[in-house]
Amino acid sequence: MPLQCSICLFAFREPVSLPCGHIYCKICLTDHVNVPTNKGMTSTCPECRKPFHLTVPDVTYLPEKYRPFIAHAIRRVYIDTAPTEAEADVALLTEKVAELSRQVVKLQGKLTRQAKIEAMLDECECLRIKYMYGEIDRL
Numbered sequence: 001m002p003l004q005c006s007i008c009l010f011a012f013r014e015p016v017s018l019p020c021g022h023i024y025c026k027i028c029l030t031d032h033v034n035v036p037t038n039k040g041m042t043s044t045c046p047e048c049r050k051p052f053h054l055t056v057p058d059v060t061y062l063p064e065k066y067r068p069f070i071a072h073a074i075r076r077v078y079i080d081t082a083p084t085e086a087e088a089d090v091a092l093l094t095e096k097v098a099e100l101s102r103q104v105v106k107l108q109g110k111l112t113r114q115a116k117i118e119a120m121l122d123e124c125e126c127l128r129i130k131y132m133y134g135e136i137d138r139l
């Protein structure tokens with residue numbers, strides 16, 4: 001779906017969708033339906049020419065349980081455009097956190113190796129002392 005209104009060829013301003021699925025700026029569609037040739041109750045999609053109703057049935061006399069089924073032919077749509085500054089900041093910080101987490105894992109690995117080396121050195125020292133005191137035989 002191109003993020004561009006096919007009437008004005010700009011990025012959508014207050015995009016609205018028609019039953020056919022085509023999306024236009026609210027202002028462009030308003031201009032489109034407010035032409036003298038307009039028959040009043042219906043208009044057609046500028047792109048696929050599919051007719052749609054401009055009026056909405058009066059739901060005042062409709063039982064409440066049926067009202068959710070009555071919808072405006074023209075609906076406001078919300079489109080994700082470029083990320084906002086805050087979202088960009090969040091993305092940056094998320095990346096930083098991920099990088100720091102990787103560093104933590106690396107350092108933990110180093111610490112584990114360091115601890116193993118220290119344990120080995122301790123053992124060597126222990127053997128050296130035992131050897132000095134003649135507790136173990138010369139190899």
Ligand SMILES: [Zn+2]
Nearest residue numbers: 005008025028
């Ligand atoms: Zn437009």
Ligand SMILES: [Zn+2]
Nearest residue numbers: 020022045048
């Ligand atoms: Zn259409």
